[in-house]
Structures are given as C-alpha cells and as structure tokens.
Amino acid sequence: MADRRSALHAFIVKEMRHILRDRQTLTILLLLPLAMVVLFGYALRNDITDVRLVVIDPTPDYATIALRNRFAGNPRFEIVATSQTPDLVEPLFRRGDADLALAFPPRFAESLSQGVPTRLLLVGDASDPNTGSTMAAYATAVITSYQAEIGATGQAVRIVPQLRMRFNPTLESVNLFVPGLIALVLTLITALMTSISLSREKERGTLEILLVSPLHPWQIILGKVMPYLLLALGNVATALLAAWAVFHVPFRGSLVLLLSASVLYSMVGLSLGVLIAALAPSQRAAMLGALAGTMLPNALLSGMIFPIASLPAWLRMMTYVVPARWFIVIARGIMLKGVGLTYLWKELAVLTVMLVVLLIAAVRSFKPRFA
Amino acid sequence: MRLRVLRFLLRKEFLQIVRDRTLLGMLFIMPVIQLLVLANAVTFEVKSARMYVIDKDHSSMSRGVATRLAASGRFVPTESSPSMAEGDEAMLDRRVDLIVVIPEGFERGIVRDHRAPLQLVFNAEDGAAAAVMQTYANAILINYAGELGAEVSTSVVTNVSVADGGAPTRGHPVMELRRRGWYNSELDYREYMVPGILVVLVTMIGTLMTAMNIVREKEAGTLDQLNVTPINRSTFIAAKLIPLWTFAMIDLSIGLVVARFVFHVPMLGSLVLIFFAATIYLVGALGIGLWISTVAETQQQAMFVTFSLLMVYLLMSGLFTPIRGMPAWAQWTTEINPIAHFVALMRAVLLKGARMRDVASHLAALAAISSVVLSIAIRQYHKRSA
Numbered sequence: 001m002a003d004r005r006s007a008l009h010a011f012i013v014k015e016m017r018h019i020l021r022d023r024q025t026l027t028i029l030l031l032l033p034l035a036m037v038v039l040f041g042y043a044l045r046n047d048i049t050d051v052r053l054v055v056i057d058p059t060p061d062y063a064t065i066a067l068r069n070r071f072a073g074n075p076r077f078e079i080v081a082t083s084q085t086p087d088l089v090e091p092l093f094r095r096g097d098a099d100l101a102l103a104f105p106p107r108f109a110e111s112l113s114q115g116v117p118t119r120l121l122l123v124g125d126a127s128d129p130n131t132g133s134t135m136a137a138y139a140t141a142v143i144t145s146y147q148a149e150i151g152a153t154g155q156a157v158r159i160v161p162q163l164r165m166r167f168n169p170t171l172e173s174v175n176l177f178v179p180g181l182i183a184l185v186l187t188l189i190t191a192l193m194t195s196i197s198l199s200r201e202k203e204r205g206t207l208e209i210l211l212v213s214p215l216h217p218w219q220i221i222l223g224k225v226m227p228y229l230l231l232a233l234g235n236v237a238t239a240l241l242a243a244w245a246v247f248h249v250p251f252r253g254s255l256v257l258l259l260s261a262s263v264l265y266s267m268v269g270l271s272l273g274v275l276i277a278a279l280a281p282s283q284r285a286a287m288l289g290a291l292a293g294t295m296l297p298n299a300l301l302s303g304m305i306f307p308i309a310s311l312p313a314w315l316r317m318m319t320y321v322v323p324a325r326w327f328i329v330i331a332r333g334i335m336l337k338g339v340g341l342t343y344l345w346k347e348l349a350v351l352t353v354m355l356v357v358l359l360i361a362a363v364r365s366f367k368p369r370f371a
Numbered sequence: 372m373r374l375r376v377l378r379f380l381l382r383k384e385f386l387q388i389v390r391d392r393t394l395l396g397m398l399f400i401m402p403v404i405q406l407l408v409l410a411n412a413v414t415f416e417v418k419s420a421r422m423y424v425i426d427k428d429h430s431s432m433s434r435g436v437a438t439r440l441a442a443s444g445r446f447v448p449t450e451s452s453p454s455m456a457e458g459d460e461a462m463l464d465r466r467v468d469l470i471v472v473i474p475e476g477f478e479r480g481i482v483r484d485h486r487a488p489l490q491l492v493f494n495a496e497d498g499a500a501a502a503v504m505q506t507y508a509n510a511i512l513i514n515y516a517g518e519l520g521a522e523v524s525t526s527v528v529t530n531v532s533v534a535d536g537g538a539p540t541r542g543h544p545v546m547e548l549r550r551r552g553w554y555n556s557e558l559d560y561r562e563y564m565v566p567g568i569l570v571v572l573v574t575m576i577g578t579l580m581t582a583m584n585i586v587r588e589k590e591a592g593t594l595d596q597l598n599v600t601p602i603n604r605s606t607f608i609a610a611k612l613i614p615l616w617t618f619a620m621i622d623l624s625i626g627l628v629v630a631r632f633v634f635h636v637p638m639l640g641s642l643v644l645i646f647f648a649a650t651i652y653l654v655g656a657l658g659i660g661l662w663i664s665t666v667a668e669t670q671q672q673a674m675f676v677t678f679s680l681l682m683v684y685l686l687m688s689g690l691f692t693p694i695r696g697m698p699a700w701a702q703w704t705t706e707i708n709p710i711a712h713f714v715a716l717m718r719a720v721l722l723k724g725a726r727m728r729d730v731a732s733h734l735a736a737l738a739a740i741s742s743v744v745l746s747i748a749i750r751q752y753h754k755r756s757a
Binding site for chain 1: 408409412414463491506553560562583669674687695
C-alpha cells in the first residue's frame with residue numbers, strides 16, 4: 001500500500017514536470033487570465049463617448065444654429081458633416097463614418113415662432129440596435145433640454161427615478177467579469193487541457209503503458225488531473241489578485257468558500273475532460289469536442305457576458321446543464337454580494353450532482369480499457 | 372512538375388480530411404449548430420425581468436407605474452409587499468431582478484409639484500442586464516409621465532405659467548421629435564450579430580484547423596518524412612492551405628444560407644463582394660494558423676496558442692462591444708486586427724448594402740494584413756534538417 005502511494009506520488013511529480021517543462025503553454029496559462037482582466041477592465045465598454053452626427057439643415061437660421069451649437073458644444077457629439085440635402089447621409093452611414101443624422105425642416109425658426117407644429121427628424125444607424133438606441137437617447141436629451149429652454153416642451157410632469165445598482169453601483173464591467181473569468185480559466189485548464197493531454201496519451205499509446213503499470217486506474221486519472229487542478233487554483237489566485245490590486249474589484253464574502261467552490265467546479269471540469277477524452281477517437285476530435293462542449297457554452301450560455309435572461313426559452317433550458325452557469329452565480333454571490341452558504345447551497349448542490357453524474361460516466365467509459 | 376506534386380499532395384490532404392468522419396461532421400454540422408445557438412445567445416436584450424413592487428402610496432398613479440411597467444412585457448411583477456427588507460431578501464436570493472419603490476406622496480407630488488421621485492433598485496450582479504433594464508424602465512416612465520402630464524395639465528397648467536412669470540402665449544413654439552432607425556428598424560439584435568458570428572466560425576475553422584493539421588504531422592513524425600522529400604516549401608504550404616481554405620469557404624456558404632433562411636438577415640449588398648473579402652481574409656487567418664504551427668510543438672500547445680490569440684482578437688474586434696467605446700490605444704489596435712475589419716465589412720455589406728468603394732479601406736487593410744502575416748509565416752516555416 002505504501003508502495004502504491006509513493007508510486008502515485010512519483011507519478012504526480014512526473015506529470016507535474018511534463019507541464020512545467022512546456023514553457024510556452026505555461027506562460028500563456030499564467031498570462032492569459034491577466035491579459036483578460038486588463039482587457040475587460042480597460043478596453044471593453046459598452047458606452048460610446050463620441051457620437052458622429054450629420055446635420056441636414058436646408059435653411060440655416062438662428063434657431064437651427066442654436067441647436068447645432070448645442071451639439072457642437074457637447075463633448076459627446078462630433079458634427080462630421082453639415083449639408084442642405086439629405087443625400088449625404090446614406091453613403092456616410094454605409095461607410096460607417098457617421099452614426100446619427102439630425103434633419104431640420106425648412107424654415108425651422110419661422111415655423112417655431114408661428115407656433116406651427118415643427119417636426120425634427122433624428123435618423124440613426126440602428127444596424128447595431130443597442131448602440132443605435134443609446135446614441136439616439138443622448139441626442140434626444142440634448143434636443144429635449146433645448147425644447148425646454150425655448151418653452152416648446154410638451155411634457156409638464158416628471159417622474160424622477162432614483163436608480164440604485166445593487167451590488168455593483170458603478171456597473172464596472174470588470175467587477176462582473178472577474179467571476180466569469182475565473183470560471184472560464186478553470187474550464188480551460190481542467191476540461192480542455194485534461195481531455196487533450198489524456199487523448200494524446202491514448203493516441204500515442206503511452207496510456208496503455210501506464211495501464212499495465214502497477215498503478216490503479218483511478219491513480220492514473222488522479223495523477224493526470226492533479227497537476228491541472230493545482231494549476232487552475234493558482235490561476236484563480238492570480239486573477240483574483242490582479243482584479244483586487246489593479247481594479248479594486250470588491251471581495252465581500254468568504255475566500256475559503258470561493259476556493260472550495262472552485263475545487264468543486266474544477267472537479268466537474270476534470271471529469272468532463274476525462275469523459276471527452278474517453279469518448280473521442282483522436283486528439284483533434286477531443287479538442288473540438290472540448291471546445292464545442294465546454295468552452296463555448298461556458299462562455300456564452302453561462303451569463304458571463306450575455307445575460308441569461310436575454311436567452312430564448314429553449315436556450316435558457318440548456319443553460320441548466322452548463323456547469324459554469326451555477327459556478328458564476330456562486331462566484332458573483334460571494335464576491336459582489338458577500339452571501340454565504342444560506343443563499344448558495346442550491347447552486348453548490350447542483351454542481352455536486354453534476355460531479356457525481358460525470359464521474360460515473362467518465363469511469364464507465366474508461367472501463368472497457370481497464371478490464 | 373511542381374504542379375503535379377501539388378496535385379498529389381492536395382489529393383492526400385483532401386482524403387485525410389474527408390476520411391475522418393468525426394472531423395467532417397464537425398466541419399459541416401458544428402457551424403450550423405453554433406450559428407443557431409450563438410445567434411440566440413449573444414444578445415443583451417432582456418425579455419422578462421422579475422419585478423418586486425413596494426407601493427407605499429397606494430394611489431391610482433402609483434398603481435399605474437406598476438401596471439405600465441408590466442404592460443410593456445419587459446417586466447413581470449412577481450412579488451410585492453410594503454417592506455424593503457423583504458424585497459432585499461428576495462434580491463439576495465435571486466428571485467427578483469428589480470425592486471420598484473414608490474414612496475408615500477407620489478401622486479400628491481405629481482399633482483402639486485409636477486414631479487415625484489420613485490426608486491428603482493436593480494440587481495447589478497449582472498451588470499449588462501441591469502443597464503438594459505434601466506433603459507427600458509426609463510423609457511416607460513417617461514411615457515407614463517407624459518400621460519400623467521396630459522391628465523393633470525388641464526387643471527394646473529395655468530397656475531404654472533403664472534408662477535413661471537408667464538410663458539409667451541402668442542405663437543407658443545411646438546416642437547415634435549421623430550426618431551427613426553435605419554437598417555434594422557425592428558431592432559433585432561440577431562440581425563446584427565449573425566454576420567459577426569459567421570466571421571468567428573470561418574476564423575475558427577481556418578486558423579485552428581491549419582495550426583492543428585501541421586502540428587499533428589509534426590507530432591506523428593510524418594512532417595519529417597515530408598521534409599526529406601524533394602517537395603519544396605511553397606508547394607507544401609500551398610497543399611496545406613488550399614484544402615482548409617476550401618472548407619472554410621464552404622462553411623461560410625452554409626453559414627450564409629442559414630443566416631438568410633433561418634435568421635432572415637437582410638443581404639442588401641453583393642455576395643460576390645463578401646466572398647472576395649473572405650478570400651483575402653482567410654489568407655491571413657490561415658497564415659496565422661501556419662505561423663502558430665511553426666512555434667507549437669504539440670497539438671495541445673497549438674490549440675492553446677490559437678485559442679488565446681483568437682480570444683483576445685475576438686474580444687478586441689468590436690464583435691461584442693462597440694470599437695468606439697474603447698479607449699484610444701485599444702481603438703488603434705483594431706486597425707491591425709483582421710477580425711475587426713472583416714466583421715465591420717460583413718456588417719456593412721450585408722446590413723447596409725455597402726458597395727466596394729464604401730468598404731475599400733477595410734479591404735485594403737485586410738489585404739495588407741494578410742500579405743504581411745502570410746509572408747512572416749512562410750519565412751518562419753523552415754524545413755528542419757534533422
């Protein structure tokens with residue numbers, strides 16, 4: 001028995017060296033999470049700070065100039081072109097050189113002073129519906145304040161909503177993203193790397209050699225997955241550290257709980273990786289399988305970037321079997337809301353059930369080889 | 372002579388791919404499935420947010436707020452109570468996404484002062500959803516305020532103008548704002564995303580498969596065998612790239628068919644232009660794959676390098692978040708990001724009907740990037756003498 005254990009120890013050390021020797025992969029493994037934290041912290045934002053506006057003003061007069069100056073003086077807007085005819089707008093939109101067009105009617109000031117209903121037209125490039133409507137809203141705000149000033153406002157009543165963004169008051173994207181990033185990195189290392197490295201040994205025939213060694217099958221699997229588990233946890237730590245040091249991402253809950261949940265989630269990923277490796281006929285197939293079966297759903301159907309509430313019902317059903325969906329709830333709960341087991345036991349239970357099912361399936365699919 | 376060799380090599384490559392049923396299935400079925408899933412998944416629209424109502428005013432106007440929010444279909448009232456603590460508890464437990472608090476004196480405020488506050492508490496744990504919900508709620512409240520304005524103005528409007536010192540009564544200016552969105556008037560986010568997702572699929576196939584294909588031969592040792600044959604470098608590279616280029620183009624065609632008939636993406640521009648741009652783009656995408664194969668020793672490494680590169684490139688391409696929302700340095704990097712150019716081009720041509728000269732700058736950038744990448748990759752690729 002002692003012999004077996006030291007064999008296992010030696011095996012884990014050997015596997016560890018395999019990974020450490022591969023400098024390139026290791027560098028990427030350590031740098032990728034950091035790069036992603038920085039990207040999400042600095043670069044990926046949904047708010048547009050400069051809206052490029054085209055003004056169509058058939059008959060410039062004091063009123064149109066006044067409103068145009070409002071836009072010119074607003075740091076959010078940049079007037080890229082002014083013309084008397086609307087022909088200009090379409091080519092500018094097609095080239096992507098303008099976002100919005102504001103069209104004045106002829107004799108704007110005159111009809112305003114006569115009290116004739118005067119119609120302004122705001123045309124936006126709505127090919128991106130989100131950005132399009134946001135920009136239109138900015139422009140509307142400028143026009144509304146002008147309306148109010150000249151006394152043309154039709155609205156007498158205001159409901160003033162006081163907004164409170166619970167758990168993330170500034171809507172910092174990095175705060176929301178770090179929990180998702182942890183899930184992604186864990187999946188990448190556990191499911192993806194494990195399935196590829198195992199199927200590689202299968203392809204090369206070195207797995208057979210291991211199988212005839214005195215090591216137990218479970219010891220082989222343990223030895224294979226153990227280094228990845230350690231690596232994964234190390235990565236969680238770096239990502240958390242970077243998030244905390246550079247972006248001051250809050251951490252309100254228990255670190256121990258988060259790390260335990262990470263271990264649980266990693267084990268789910270590892271079982272999935274073993275299962276994929278057992279089922280895939282080749283390394284390439286394993287890789288594609290892992291990519292399609294773990295990475296994409298984990299990135300897209302987990303609520304990490306795109307809200308689950310936005311999904312159509314049939315896809316929302318599918319998210320229930322995506323482990324990352326549950327892990328992200330746990331990680332966000334711990335980091336942003338500071339809640340503990342009382343609120344997160346359901347998610348943890350789901351992950352545990354997944355682990356048991358996947359483990360049984362993985363061991364089963366490996367069995368024919370062991371027999 | 373060389374062409375003859377190329378023909379044999381091409382035959383070998385095609386056979387190797389076609390023979391592998393799993394691979395073939397993945398090449399052709401996966402893109403369709405991915406497109407179907409991705410196009411539906413990649414959206415920031417929120418359909419039915421769960422709303423907790425705390426009405427302390429109990430007036431017809433305060434009830435109106437809840438009714439209007441619910442009538443929009445964006446919000447579903449699930450629970451209500453007069454206690455903020457209970458509402459907060461529900462949010463902690465993730466049972467609700469939004470708490471609406473209507474304070475006492477809401478109706479009185481509207482009638483007397485023409486303004487009244489109310490509180491909206493969003494679960495910003497999911498920030499993107501929270502931001503979107505906020506936009507919806509604001510729009511609904513502005514509309515409702517307009518309605519209330521019409522209701523109360525008959526009785527109080529005169530008071531106000533007197534209090535204001537008398538607004539000009541003669542020729543009172545009336546301004547009306549019309550808003551219109553071009554190219555996607557129904558604001559269907561999928562229409563916008565599908566062209567971008569097609570780019571992702573084609574890139575995945577192109578770059579990943581190229582890298583894996585060559586590294587696989589490296590790992591299996593057959594690359595050494597090829598290296599000792601009189602096949603020269605360019606023939607070898609051509610033989611590797613042409614089949615994968617073909618498969619990527621077939622995938623693009625399948626993707627376009629799905630986009631047209633499943634997602635009803637309008638294809639206003641010329642498909643010839645799309646295929647022409649894809650041809651140029653893929654040379655670069657395959658070139659990156661080739662370059663990765665020169666630095667990677669194992670398939671695991673190749674996959675990993677490809678994946679990390681693509682991840683960064685995709686996130687920085689403007690596919691998910693608008694490029695113009697990025698800081699200046701990040702915007703500059705998109706100039707040398709082929710994915711950014713191709714995504715922009717696909718969107719402009721398919722959704723806006725852009726013509727050749729509208730997207731000339733993107734085409735030029737793609738051509739420049741592709742030729743630089745390919746020549747670096749070819750230079751890097753040595754027949755090792757060992």
